[in-house]
Every structure is written in C-alpha cells, then in structure tokens.
Amino acid sequence: AKTIRLILGDQLNARHRWFKTKNSETLYVMMELGQEADYVLHHRQKVLAFFKAMRNFSNALESAGHRIFYLRLEDARNQQSLTKNLLWLLEETGAKHIECQQPDEYRLDHQLKSWAGANNIDIKWFDTEHFLTGRNALKDYFPDTDNYLMETFYRKVRSEHDILMEDGKPIGGRWNFDKENQRKLPKSQSVTEPLVFANDVSDIDNMLSKQNIKTMGNVNPKQLIWPVNRKQAQQLLSYFCEFGLPNFGRYQDTMTTDNITPGAHWSLFHSRLSFALNTKMLHPLEVVHSAVEHWSNNKDTISLAQIEGFVRQVIGWREFVRAIYWKFMPEYKNNNALNHTRALPSYYWNAETKMACMHHSIQQSFDYAYAHHIQRLMVTGNFALLAGVSPDALDDWYLGIYIDAIEWVELPNTRGMSQYADNGLIATKPYISSANYMKKMGHYCSQCHYDPNKKTGDKACPFNSLYWHFINRHKEHFENNHRMGMMYQVWNKKSDDEQNALIQQAEHYLKTINEL
Ligand code: FAD
Ligand code: SF4
Structure with missing residues (x-):
C-alpha cells in the first residue's frame, strides 16, 4: 500500500468522503489499544461498545471492498500504543503517506502531531465531516467579544442550517421554549420502555479479562444494550422520534424511580443517542432532520416546544461545548476556579x-x-x-x-x-x-x-x-x-x-x- 489511512475508534462515519472511492493502494487501519482502554478507568459497557462498533465498522468497510487492517487488542504484534503501532505499520507495509481525520480529543491530536514532528512524518489531515461548526467556531461567531453565550451561538447555527426557520425567523416566533418545558413527571404519565439491543459481545468480554483490562460497572456481555452499528443507531433514532420526542422537552429535567416508571426510570424520554452520535455512526444533521420531519408530520401530538428543546441540545449545546473545548485546551483541563480539593466520596x-x-x-x-x-x-x-x-x-x-x-x-x-x-x-x-x-x-x-x-x-x-x-x-x-x-x-x-x-x-x- 502507498497510503495508510487511520480510523480512530470514534470516527465510525461510513459516509465520509474517504469511502466514496476504492483504491487498492490505500490501507485503512483500525486498532484496539491498551492506551485507549486504560487512560482512565472505563465502564466495561463503554469499552465493549467501542470495540464492538469498531469491529462492525471494519467488517462493513471490508464488505464494501476497501482494504483494511484491523489490529485486535490481543494480537501479539500490538504494542498497545497508537504511534508505536503506526511506525511499525509504515515499515511493514512500506507506505509512504499517512492520512488522518482530525481527532476530537486534544490528547490524541497532540500525540499524533508530536509523533509526526519527531519522526519527520507529514500527516495529511482531513475533516471528520461530522460537526456543523469548526474547531474555531468561537472566533467566527464571537469576533468582538469573549462573552460566549450558548443562546447566541445556537441561533447562529440554527439560522445557518435553516432548522425550524421560516422566512429567516424562528418558527413560532420564538427561539426558546425552556419555560414551557422542564416539568415534573406526573405519576399517572406512562413512559414507554427504552429500546435496548442484545448484542453478544462475550468474545470481547473474554478478551478484556485475558488482557487484564480493568473496568468498572455491570454488564451482561450476551446482551449489550447499546447500538453498535449504523442500523441499530438508526433504529434508536426512529424509536426516539416516535416515543421520546412527544414528551422530550416537557420532562427533560425530571427524575424518577423504578417503582413509578418500571423499566424506564433511567431513560425516560431521553434519546440515548449520545454514543451513536459521539462515535459518528450518526450525523447530527441526520438526527435533527429526522426529528424535525417526524414533528412536522405529527404536529397534533408533538408541540413545537418538544422539538425545539431537542434541536437545541444537538446543534446548540453539543457544538458549543466542543467550540469551548478547542478554544481553551489544554489550559482548560487545569481550571479550578473555586479551589476545590476534596476526594471523591x-x-x-x-x-x-x-x-x-x-x-x-x-x-x-x-x-x-x-x-x-x-x-x-x-x-x-x-x-x-x-x-x-x-x-x-x-x-x-x-x-x-x-x-x-x-x-x-x-x-x-x-x-x-x-x-x-x-x-x-x-x-x-x-x-x-x-x-x-x-x-x-x-x-x-x-x-x-x-x-x-x-x-x-x-x-x-x-x-x-x-x-x-x-x-x-x-x-x-x-x-x-x-x-x-x-x-x-x-x-x-x-x-x-x-x-x-x-x-x-x-x-x-x-x-x-x-x-x-
Ligand atoms: P438527550 O437528552 O436525548 O439529548 C440529545 C442529545 O443532545 C444528546 O445525545 C447529546 O448529543 C446532546 N446533548 C445534550 N446535552 C448536551 C450537553 N450538555 N453537551 C453536549 N451535548 C449535549 N455528553 C456526552 O455526550 N458525553 C459526555 O461525556 C458528557 N458528560 C457530561 C458530564 C456532565 C457532568 C454533564 C452535566 C453532562 C454531560 N454530558 C455529556 C451532556 C449530557 O448529559 C449527555 O449528552 C446526555 O445526557 C446524553 O444522553 P442522551 O443521548 O439521552 O441525551
Ligand atoms: Fe431528596 Fe434525599 Fe436527595 Fe435530600 S438526599 S435531595 S431528601 S433524595
């Protein structure tokens, strides 16, 4: 192969321009890494879901005719470090070029860039084509102030993408319905049980045990509940539009227990799409467009306040916190304005x-x-x-x-x-x-x-x-x-x-x- 294209575990975007054409000289590379499994103590479901979704993504690429090298955690050749493995692969394949999609984490961005600098490697960078706004969004949207208001940011993104807009104005004449939302769940309100999947990940679970990867939390490895491929992610999105959206904003801030809403206390009317979004199996615009379309076909049962509340989270908050992150890292990680030092109870x-x-x-x-x-x-x-x-x-x-x-x-x-x-x-x-x-x-x-x-x-x-x-x-x-x-x-x-x-x-x- 002439070119190695690296795909990180949260870059499972099958619709990226990379995959529009096939080239036998391009080798896609994915790796399960000790480095990623233990930079912090992770929930076992999280490690399982990431590795399973990565394996599914790799299989899908292969079926579509791309060349792919997938390095498992247990593979004897795996040095458990992203950059050590890359160096080895460059030697092994004789590839001359390396291409990456920009990592969303500062940690990986920094690791790749300093490795490339130290080894005189010229990485060609690509956008992930996932977010609606760039890493420099704050500079673009707030040219004259450092008073970064989410509301201002959200209105700009919403207008630019023409979401819930009419003649340049917000549909319904208002941007924000927070006041009508945020109610306590009446005990009589029924909540549909969440859609959960039953993915068998016992093989990965056994591998984690054998490799001594320490995790926290509970799991039934025969029935991992999270979506681990695009089809499941889309199913979860449809399920949310049907059963969550009608009450999303209204009960967004409520909290309840199992004896009041059996089986649904933990999820309520939330979408639980964050994993599918953050791994990029779903695109934020795809999510928002589906939800808006569902709302426009069901206005008798879904009020504007519900859909607006949801859109605000996905194109407002989610993009906004990312812009803050990229503007203020790496210093942001050390902020402790109130000097709090107590150990976690x-x-x-x-x-x-x-x-x-x-x-x-x-x-x-x-x-x-x-x-x-x-x-x-x-x-x-x-x-x-x-x-x-x-x-x-x-x-x-x-x-x-x-x-x-x-x-x-x-x-x-x-x-x-x-x-x-x-x-x-x-x-x-x-x-x-x-x-x-x-x-x-x-x-x-x-x-x-x-x-x-x-x-x-x-x-x-x-x-x-x-x-x-x-x-x-x-x-x-x-x-x-x-x-x-x-x-x-x-x-x-x-x-x-x-x-x-x-x-x-x-x-x-x-x-x-x-x-x-
Ligand atoms: P829903 O309630 O259905 O909302 C829909 C979508 O909107 C979410 O999937 C998410 O993509 C987006 N969204 C909503 N609120 C936020 C927000 N504040 N910031 C960014 N996106 C948002 N979210 C993460 O994705 N990863 C995290 O690690 C994370 N850590 C958090 C830590 C703390 C202390 C707090 C207060 C919030 C954190 N959030 C995090 C934001 C939010 O709580 C989760 O996105 C949300 O609970 C995910 O569940 P859901 O998909 O059912 O969300
Ligand atoms: Fe309510 Fe108990 Fe929590 Fe206090 S500790 S807020 S009483 S649930």
Missing part, C-alpha cells in the same frame, strides 16, 4: 449512600453506563460542587463511567457547566441547589432516608446545609454576581444562630461525608 464507586437521589443516579450509571443530563448536573454534579470535590477527580469519574464520555464533550460539561471550575465561561452561575429543586422535579425525596424539608438536626437532607455552606464559603466569589444576589440577600437576612447552625450541620456532614 466513596459512594461514587459503589452507590452505597442513604441519599436516595445519589443512590439511584449512581446505581443506574453502573447498571447502564448512562445517566440523563439532570442526574449528571443536578444530582452527582451538584452534590460534588456543594461538597467541594476536586474537579480532577470528577473528570476521571465522568470520563470513565458514561457510555458517551469522550473528553471534548465530557470536560466542558464537567469542569465548566457542572463545577464552575472555568469561572463562569459556560455557566453564568453555578448549578447548585438544595433539596427544593429535587423535590420539585423528581420522585427521589419521598423515598429517602433524609428529610428534604429539614435543614439541620437528625435526618436533615445534606443538600440543604451544604448549599448554604457553599454560599457562605464562596461569598467573595459570588456575592456580586447579579444572578446570585437574591441568594446572598436571603443568607444575609438569616440570624447568626441560624447561620451557625447551618454551617455546623454542613461541617459535620463534610467530616463524615463517606457515611452519608
């Missing part, structure tokens, strides 16, 4: 806590490698922020546990949106809340050991005193933030005794944090 690793919200959100993460956005943001993220957990420890946790976790999307969501460690670049105020929010939006509190209405004393909900502890300890940082002013007024009005009691309660909880 033990229940993040075993779900053993009396706090019902934390127990359910963490347990389902182990069971499904999945939690929906509000569980990540307002339960596990919120608790860690209130307790002052180190963003490094949290990044490792979020990056490992979720099926969809790849650094470009995990990092801005964790450090930025959820932990305010970037000093408000993404979130204009910290996402913190006491038990009030949990009570208002979900069904956890009524099943909890703790009392959501108590702030101090026996069985007082930890979120309540920790909330005020946060407000008090970060006074200097937030008192003049206009979106936090109200909370400081409330705090300042409390008597000294009341303030002391709250602080003491929180200090007690922080001292015994692993026992909560």
